Amino acid sequence: MSDDTALLEVRGVGKRFGPVIALADVSTTVAAGQVTCVLGDNGAGKSTVISLLSGVHRPDEGEIRLAGVPVDFAGPRDALAAGIATVYQDLALVPLMSVWRNFVLGAEPTRRFGPLRRLDVRAARETTRTELAGMGIDLRDVDQPVGTLSGGERQAVAIARAVYLGARVLILDEPTSALGVKQAGTVLRHIAAARDRGIAVVFVTHNPHHAHPVGDRFLILKRGRSLGDHAKGELSRDDLTRLMAGGAELDDLAAELDRP
Amino acid sequence: MSAPAVPDERVAAVSPVRRLLVRPELGALIGAVVVFVFFALLSSTFRSADGVANWLDPASTLGIMAVAVALLMIGGEFDLSAGVLTGTTGLAVTILATRFGLNVWLAVLLSLVLALAVGLANGYVVTRTKLPSFIVTLGMFLVLQGLNLGVTKLLTGNVLVGGLVGRSGFDSAHLVFASSVVLGGTYFKVSIVWWLVLTVLATLVLLRTRFGNWVFAVGGDANAARKVGVPATRTSMALFATTATAAWLVGTITALRNTSAQADAGVGDELTFIVAAVIGGCLLTGGFGSAVGASLGALIFGMTSVGIVYAGWDADWYKLFLGAMLLLAVFANQFVRRYAERRRRS
Numbered sequence A: 001m002s003d004d005t006a007l008l009e010v011r012g013v014g015k016r017f018g019p020v021i022a023l024a025d026v027s028t029t030v031a032a033g034q035v036t037c038v039l040g041d042n043g044a045g046k047s048t049v050i051s052l053l054s055g056v057h058r059p060d061e062g063e064i065r066l067a068g069v070p071v072d073f074a075g076p077r078d079a080l081a082a083g084i085a086t087v088y089q090d091l092a093l094v095p096l097m098s099v100w101r102n103f104v105l106g107a108e109p110t111r112r113f114g115p116l117r118r119l120d121v122r123a124a125r126e127t128t129r130t131e132l133a134g135m136g137i138d139l140r141d142v143d144q145p146v147g148t149l150s151g152g153e154r155q156a157v158a159i160a161r162a163v164y165l166g167a168r169v170l171i172l173d174e175p176t177s178a179l180g181v182k183q184a185g186t187v188l189r190h191i192a193a194a195r196d197r198g199i200a201v202v203f204v205t206h207n208p209h210h211a212h213p214v215g216d217r218f219l220i221l222k223r224g225r226s227l228g229d230h231a232k233g234e235l236s237r238d239d240l241t242r243l244m245a246g247g248a249e250l251d252d253l254a255a256e257l258d259r260p
Numbered sequence B: 001m002s003a004p005a006v007p008d009e010r011v012a013a014v015s016p017v018r019r020l021l022v023r024p025e026l027g028a029l030i031g032a033v034v035v036f037v038f039f040a041l042l043s044s045t046f047r048s049a050d051g052v053a054n055w056l057d058p059a060s061t062l063g064i065m066a067v068a069v070a071l072l073m074i075g076g077e078f079d080l081s082a083g084v085l086t087g088t089t090g091l092a093v094t095i096l097a098t099r100f101g102l103n104v105w106l107a108v109l110l111s112l113v114l115a116l117a118v119g120l121a122n123g124y125v126v127t128r129t130k131l132p133s134f135i136v137t138l139g140m141f142l143v144l145q146g147l148n149l150g151v152t153k154l155l156t157g158n159v160l161v162g163g164l165v166g167r168s169g170f171d172s173a174h175l176v177f178a179s180s181v182v183l184g185g186t187y188f189k190v191s192i193v194w195w196l197v198l199t200v201l202a203t204l205v206l207l208r209t210r211f212g213n214w215v216f217a218v219g220g221d222a223n224a225a226r227k228v229g230v231p232a233t234r235t236s237m238a239l240f241a242t243t244a245t246a247a248w249l250v251g252t253i254t255a256l257r258n259t260s261a262q263a264d265a266g267v268g269d270e271l272t273f274i275v276a277a278v279i280g281g282c283l284l285t286g287g288f289g290s291a292v293g294a295s296l297g298a299l300i301f302g303m304t305s306v307g308i309v310y311a312g313w314d315a316d317w318y319k320l321f322l323g324a325m326l327l328l329a330v331f332a333n334q335f336v337r338r339y340a341e342r343r344r345r346s
Helices: A046-053 A076-081 A099-104 A121-134 A151-164 A181-196 A208-214 A237-245 A248-257 B009-013 B016-021 B026-042 B049-074 B082-098 B104-129 B133-156 B170-178 B191-208 B210-220 B222-227 B232-258 B269-279 B291-310 B317-341
Strands: A006-017 A020-031 A035-040 A061-066 A069-071 A084-087 A169-173 A200-205 A217-222 A225-231 B160-162 B180-183 B186-189 B260-262
Touching: A006 A046, A006 A200, A020 A035, A020 A046, A020 A061, A020 A200, A020 A217, A035 A046, A035 A181, A035 A208, A035 A237, A046 A084, A046 A169, A046 A200, A046 A217, A076 A084, A084 A151, A099 A121, A099 A151, A099 B210, A121 A151, A151 A169, A151 A181, A181 A200, A181 A208, A200 A208, A208 A237, A217 A237, B026 B269, B026 B291, B026 B317, B049 B082, B049 B186, B049 B191, B049 B210, B049 B232, B049 B269, B049 B291, B082 B104, B082 B133, B082 B160, B082 B232, B082 B260, B082 B269, B104 B133, B104 B170, B104 B232, B170 B232, B186 B191, B191 B210, B191 B232, B191 B291, B210 B222, B210 B232, B222 B232, B232 B260, B269 B291, B269 B317, B291 B317
Parallel strands: A020 A225, A035 A200, A035 A217, A084 A169, A169 A200
Antiparallel strands: A006 A020, A006 A061, A061 A069, A217 A225, B160 B260, B180 B186
16 A cells, blocks of 8 residues: 555654653554554553544654644544544443434534524434445434444444544544454444445454454554554464464463463 | 345334333323322312412422423533522512612512522532532522521511512513413413423423533533533533523512512422422433423422312421422333333344
């Protein structure tokens, strides 16, 4: 993948929190219509990558380019305005509110003006239904409270909402980690659907089995450093798993645990 | 890569009955019908036109407050100073008009400014310090209670301020806030009109405006709301201001009706407002409830307080009833909440 196709590009970024080097010299690219997976164990620096891309923190070294232009976000609002949306693990959904009220929250469609300005409920419901359907999500009823949805369905609603709100780059923080096998599979389908709509997806996960089928590019992190930034063709799933677990370490562990 | 399009076995999970059960107003509606039938059977006066006008009167002033308090509770906050503020605003109108000789309308207007100042102060402290509104407004409650007594005694040497009749502007103000409307030979208090208008208005705002959506979101999960760009602080401030404005309206209505104000007026009412809102389906934890429900809750109280007298019982039973209704309502709400938050695994 050459630089001119990359929508989001990370060049040698580093971040320090006091004496702790959270991230050092990490580079990767995310292209429109492709999925870049950020993999790593706990403490590898995945959350720091998210915080830099979503404008929560500023990198101390290196630069982030959006569509070829270096960006410097003052905060999450800036990143959001530039089209970088983040779906965090808590999803930012209100359980007691209906699916459609959650979906349009903060960007509610209205009709009429002045004191007569009011929520366009029909448009909101319709938008929710069509946007969810466009992502391959079939909800029986957009009037039900979000709290009654399954974990996978909630994740799907949050992803579809970010897409609807105009995300060009979509950052997903461990969207499959709390889910069962079947639901995780469904969420992977939604990630592919977002990708197929031309969105650049950053899929952060610790699970190589989830990353490999959907990813086009893999950034593997360990203790704040990059273990490699590979295109899909360069790695098999086994390679990915081994890299993730620290290759040689896993072999040592296997030897150690092996019955004599 | 299409999702399973089989329109599916899950649909049966939501029966129309259960959907009706999670409407916040349902419990209050059933309660109101039961209470009405009960007292209507016991007393013919209760079901006469005069009787209806009689129990709609206390329901109206309570209802105005309950609706505003319901909005605030849906937004996830409490206001324990709302009751005593009705006393403060009434005293302000009366004292300004009688001791300072202001036109009654000007006194009413200044009283509104005072109420808004109190409401915004509540909202500012709560949103700024992130302390529970329960404790912040409890403080405000005590401050106002002290001020009501202290200032009134200081200025008038008495705990009762009277003499509104005949002051300039009294007649027109009385017409707007405290007169009666004749309907088929029966006198209905104009406060009933205020109450109905405010209930409709609050319902429209809640269900059909962006602001209403924000109220539910801020009460349901303020952090989630903030993350998607909802101005949570402004929403809370507006809700505290709304409660204070309702307290001003009720204080003004009461003062103009009695043509006087008492220094201890409104103390203790704040809990009744909350109880009416809870009976109307508001969750104590916020994010759920309805203005119509709160109005129905107020109606239940109006009917009971008058009905007990018509039935020839001691009015002391009213408090017992209040407590029983509250417990019943909380049980019902608990059920609703569990239902709404339960995940349906697919």
